[in-house]
Amino acid sequence: MKKAIWATTLALCVTGCVRVDQIAVCDGSRAARADHAAALALDGGDRSVVTGARLIRLIDVGCADGRK
Structure with missing residues (x-):
């Protein structure tokens, strides 16, 4: 049981440090924002x-890459 808890804790720590791809977020939300x-x-x-x-406005500034 302790191993499962440690494995889960470690997995959560590692996945919490993964960087989100800004381009994917910005491109994926462009139509929804409009x-x-x-x-x-x-x-x-x-x-x-x-x-x-x-x-x-905040999302647009964060996603500013010269494209509209």
């Missing part, structure tokens, strides 16, 4: 528009 921005502009309340716009 859809979210359009939905907020269409029917979002005041607060959701502000927070959604901030979220999208």
